[in-house]
Amino acid sequence: MRKMPKKVVERETSRRGRATAAKLIEFAAKELDRVGPVKFDIDSVLRKSKISKGSLYHHFGSKNGLLVAVETQQFIKYLDEQNTLLRNLVETRNSASDFLTLMTRVMEISGLPENRDLRKKRIRAIAVAAHDRDLSEFIKTEQIKGSLYLAQTLQIAKDRGWIKPDVDVLAASYWIQGLFMGHIMLDITEIKDLDKAWNSIAVDAIRSFINA
């Protein structure tokens, strides 16, 4: 019984620690979006979040540790959500043509502003990872996991006869995600009226491996 208070204190401390770490990540993410990884100003983050340098080193080891934590979080953000949502949608389709409609929609949304932003952040995380082993290991693991999950989702469609039998679902999984990322070429030129034409080519492409 006497031990209880100590445990409560410990729990309280670790809860507060998590809150501090979360707050640092939140402010660092804002700073990163504002000035990018090169001009990232750690003092500004500490000032705005009212967190001490000691706390930063305690939780993340270094400025770079914090940067990596932010990129890590940004990279997986929505990856699981999108994957789960698509799985549910595929499972509830009734025919190959329903499946084609769904995949068409998936292609179409890649040009939406929120997806442009998502793409921008994932690209940044990949660029930072080129010089950070921990981050690149993390991204690798997450990307393999996510791609396998998407491949299994495609396998469900394949088992139902909606995807052509000769299509390798794992390769298709990477390829579909690649199309999403490849849209960055259109993003950087800021030509907005080409989205429709891009989509129509993407839909033709997707149709090539669907039995509809």
Place this chain on the structure above:
Amino acid sequence: MAKSTKAQPKKAETRQQGRKTMKLLIDHALIELNKNGAANFDLDAVLRRSKTSKGSLYHHFGSKNGLIVAVETEIIKSGLTSDNQVLRQMIEACKSPQEFFNAIELVIRAGAGAPTREVRRQLIRSITFAQHDKNLAETLRETSQRGTQYFAETLAIAQQKGWLKNNIELTALSFWLQGIFIGQIMTDITGIETSDEDWVNISLNSLKSLINF
């Protein structure tokens, strides 16, 4: 008259020396950038290795950031030009839709997998840097638009000959083919080698529907 003829060679010499220093700085900055990335770019190491003074750096590039922008600008500008021209020549030499398809296949194969990983890595880095540098973003936008336009004009040769379906927007297709290339970043980061051949096959199958065989 006598004054100016005397001064000119000296001026030219200074300019030449200046260009040499700039090139030296850019070369060493590129090495540093590849080694440590933009976030951990060590300017002192660049000055030490290139045996250039800090004053020279500021004179030519204004700041560390200015130097990095200059390097990225060089990379972007030297980018796709030669590939683009080779493709134009290849497609001009084609005599049938099948030959056109074979040329595209060759290009997709050449762009697949590990050999071109470095090109993608560099492009991703430039894009990321440009997210927070207006001038670089402008260079990237212009170069990419110009390259895409050239590529689209190449595809127009095929469309005029009736090999590519009429309803296809060629600028969009040009962006889309570049997207297939850059999208391989997904396999680059996982280090999965097995899917290179599958990637090529899916890409080619998806293109077949656009061609009038």
